[in-house]
Amino acid sequence: MMRTRPLKVALLGCGVVGSEVARIMTTHADDLAARIGAPVELAGVAVRRPSKVREGIDPALVTTDATALVKRGDIDVVVEVIGGIEPARTLITTAFEHGASVVSANKALLAQDGAALHAAAEAHGEDLYYEAAVAGAIPLIRPLRESLAGDKVNRVLGIVNGTTNFILDKMDSTGAGYQEALDEATALGYAEADPTADVEGFDAAAKAAILAGIAFHTRVRLDDVHREGMTEVTAADFASARKMGCTIKLLAICERARDGASVTARVHPAMIPLSHPLASVRGAYNAVFVESDASGRLMFYGPGAGGAPTASAVLGDLVAVCRNRLNGATGPGESAYAALPVSGMGDVVTRYHISLDVADKPGVLAQVATVFAEHGVSIDTVRQQGKDGEASLVVVTHRASDAALGGTVEALRKLDTVRGVASIMRVEGE
Amino acid sequence: MMRTRPLKVALLGCGVVGSEVARIMTTHADDLAARIGAPVELAGVAVRRPSKVREGIDPALVTTDATALVKRGDIDVVVEVIGGIEPARTLITTAFEHGASVVSANKALLAQDGAALHAAAEAHGEDLYYEAAVAGAIPLIRPLRESLAGDKVNRVLGIVNGTTNFILDKMDSTGAGYQEALDEATALGYAEADPTADVEGFDAAAKAAILAGIAFHTRVRLDDVHREGMTEVTAADFASARKMGCTIKLLAICERARDGASVTARVHPAMIPLSHPLASVRGAYNAVFVESDASGRLMFYGPGAGGAPTASAVLGDLVAVCRNRLNGATGPGESAYAALPVSGMGDVVTRYHISLDVADKPGVLAQVATVFAEHGVSIDTVRQQGKDGEASLVVVTHRASDAALGGTVEALRKLDTVRGVASIMRVEGE
Structure with a gap:
């Protein structure tokens, strides 16, 4: 059941990722049509430098007026690969207002304004997909949002x-x-x-x-x-x-x-x-x-990056959004129902590796250990190295809160025998 | 926008996987409802041994008549985790005929009758999802079918x-x-x-x-x-x-x-x-x-296996199928448009590691090498080890077709100096 009227795609940005998206849309047009159930057509490409030669892209499609492109009214899907906050944000919301769904690779914008963009998409009954925004070609958004939806x-x-x-x-x-x-x-x-x-x-x-x-x-x-x-x-x-x-x-x-x-x-x-x-x-x-x-x-x-891998993620989303459109449906939108409080770093519990420059004299380790104990931070191992009156002390802790560790380090800095805190690093993945 | 009328699920099989599916549906009912947009209700559980005590499952839901369960007409989704070809196949097609979509973990059935089952699902406008059939909880079907749909x-x-x-x-x-x-x-x-x-x-x-x-x-x-x-x-x-x-x-x-x-x-x-x-x-x-x-x-x-991981994959599919149902749509069905010929093993091209038991005398290596050359199989490395008149010869080839390698081995076996072919193993992932 192939529909013959093509779905129209507006491409915003034709750099490393955008040019790959355009290339694959052209060279794999038959495959995309078969997988979507309708042909998909590049209807316009918004760029900053229209004079640049873009192999495989019909110059008649190229425009510098991205706003006019997303306002055309006949666009089914806008692919946004220009990045940054503006004009991307305004172009995406304008696209929703003019009846287009959006596929974006814009992590900065999604991280900053994801909630508002999702709300705009939902208000207009459009899709907002952004698999390419995180870790390039690696499927992560879809597995988290769909495969693990029951977990x-x-x-x-x-x-x-x-x-x-x-x-x-x-x-x-x-x-x-x-x-x-x-x-x-x-x-x-x-x-x-x-x-x-x-x-x-x-x-x-x-x-x-x-x-x-x-x-x-x-x-x-x-x-x-x-x-x-x-x-x-x-x-x-x-x-x-x-x-x-x-x-x-x-x-x-x-x-x-x-x-x-x-x-x-x-x-x-x-x-x-x-x-x-x-x-x-x-x-x-x-x-x-x-x-x-x-x-x-x-x-x-x-x-996790690169033109072709990122384009692969964009095109996977494009196929999904086009299918939704043919179905008269939208995919899963924002899911924020759990509304859990987001705690600050002080509440994070992990292990720490701390290097101290200390005076090379008896009693230093006892002093340092006392400070850890007073702040409720339990020590896993200590390694001492000394020469010429200077020594270093490497402490690895058991799991402790970042707040407790912060208090410990502050107190350590006040000890006369501690010359400096050379490094503090968290230990993860155990 | 939460719908209050619940979606009804029939569970076929309540073993290692089925019992986990039922448990999670009960303990995570609120999360599932929020993610789907409607509550989801376990409406019946078909088992072989009804007398077995099943913790957390209302005995009133348990039946031995799986056919009657899938024929009820009020079931939205049938979850099939009984495995094997029959009665699973008939139950699944009966489910489609009676207006239910199906989530299955049945790799044997999908591999044998996938095309017919997909056709039955499509004919009745129902979904057939089976992420759990391959590699347990690992999202593979969805990434291949959706994330890589443009690649x-x-x-x-x-x-x-x-x-x-x-x-x-x-x-x-x-x-x-x-x-x-x-x-x-x-x-x-x-x-x-x-x-x-x-x-x-x-x-x-x-x-x-x-x-x-x-x-x-x-x-x-x-x-x-x-x-x-x-x-x-x-x-x-x-x-x-x-x-x-x-x-x-x-x-x-x-x-x-x-x-x-x-x-x-x-x-x-x-x-x-x-x-x-x-x-x-x-x-x-x-x-x-x-x-x-x-x-x-x-x-x-x-x-890749186990009750809980497999149940996670089943529930991810259940959420997706329920969302599709609320949207009045179905997800991507079978995609077999490319219809490429499936070649036999003879056409496979790879490298080989071959161990031969040979007579420990001069000229054997030359004989063996000649046989490889006559069959167009290029040798990468040879290792010779000998003692007490017996020797072994280990040959690693460059890439060659399985057919060429098969012909080589057949000819090697006919050499007087080759006592036996101890092992042939392919070398992959290079």
Whole structure:
């Protein structure tokens, strides 16, 4: 039962991802038509630089007036791959108002304004799909939202930024420092000229907000996500990690509290055991663990970025949205009914690895241990190294709240015998 | 917008999986209602032994008359977790005829009669979902059918049977022989009293047929799947594998030919490099690699069996089918439009590891090498070991067709200097 009138698609943005979307729509038109049940046609492409030659795209389709394109009224689906907050946000809501559904790869916008965008989609009876916004081609949104719809997700733990994973992997495997590894990532095209969004964890935090929201059926705003970048991770941290049988990854962690009454979301570098499957995720790859009541531990692994992988995710959504449209239905919208409180970092419970520079004299360990005990933070192991009147003390704790650990460190800094706190790193995945 | 009239579910089978489905439907009723948009109610449970006490299930719901249950006419969704061909097949088609959609975990039935069941579902405007039929809780059907709907899948390579993976992992890690490892798997409940379906590869072949059909949009029947069990894998094979930096796994492999004009599906033990992510899949876990044009290599990992994980997959499908029903729509049905020819094993191209027992005298290697060359099979490496007039020759080939390799082996057996072919194993995942 093939419908002959084509579904019309407006493409906003024709960069690395958009040009791949256009290419696949053209070269795989017959397959897409068969899978959707109707042909799908590229009806317009909004770009900033219309003079640029775009192979395989009819120049007559190219426009710089994205607003006019989404207002045309005959567009079935708008594919938004321009990124950033504006004009993407206005274009998406305008698309809904003019009878189009939207497929977006825009993590920053979804993390910041997901609730309002979902509300706009629902008000106009349109779909808003965004599989490509998190971890490129790796199916995550759909499995969380649909495959696990009958399960209770307790934890999402993942490597969701390829740039930082490339840098950390390089530091781990070569002993390079942060700057040297960043330079290589930049030279190879894995890092942008301004790497801030990646290395400071903004990109991963946006993804964490999106994943936490879907996993816990709760609105999680970008501001709710505790964020620490990885620019201060040193070669010494990797040496410490190795002594513990660990490596260091920038992790996005979304957790339901043990009592089930609240959730947290955070992004920070952390040590994880080499035996954990995430430890062996190399280069720019992404991988996400999802732990649920019934299904246990699932892992999803693949390329987390890049034009073609991201386009694959966009096109999967495009097929789904087109099918919904032919069915006269919409897919699952926002699910935020659980409305759990989102706790701050102080409530997060995990283990810590702390390196202290201390005076090399008797009684220091006893003093330090007393401070930990006074703050209710139980010590798992201590390692002492000393030379020339200076010494270092490495403490690994049992599980403690971030608030308790913070109080401990503050008190440690006040000890005369503690010269400085060289590093504090969380230990995850155990 | 919560509908108050509940959707009614009939559960066929209340064993390991069915009892978990019933338990979660009861304990998570509020969550399921919120996610579906309407309450969902267990309206009847068909069992073989009604006298057995089933905790948490109202005895008034229990019946031995499954046929009457699916014919009631007020059932929205039938969940079939009895397994086997009959009476499951008749019950499912009867359900469609009486206005119910179906969620099934029945891999054997889907592999054998998928096309007819899909046709029956479509004729009656009902859904047929079966995520739980392949790899338990791991989302595979939905990602292949929906997330990758805009991509071109070229290869599915996976460990889809937990029993055999447990046995092979045990043999690898302890040096145990097949029987000893099987005995331990049986004692621990990982293998059934009659392990034939698992160890002879029937279970994996059914899953391969289902995965190949969805991945290639082509009907792949169970008979189309080349199947070899793993009962003849020996400790010596593992020793050979280790010398090559490999381990041995029972793999399900669905491939599109390089020219794109045909597909193959097969299940057999194979060597894979230790560096391949599938090599580190331990115990009864499952993992599946999916290689596509745009998305590259994706991996899905998790528990491939067990009551709770399988129930998680069933409930995800139940939520989706209920949502479709409220929307007055159905989800994607069978997609077999590509209708590619399914080639036999002779057309499969891969590498081979062959162990020969040969006479320990000059010229044997030259004779053997000549036979390979005459059949167009190029040799990668040869290793010779000899003592007391007997010698072994281990040959690893470059990529060659199964037909060419078969001809080579037949000719080798006719050589006077070849006493026997000790083992032939394919090498995959490179």
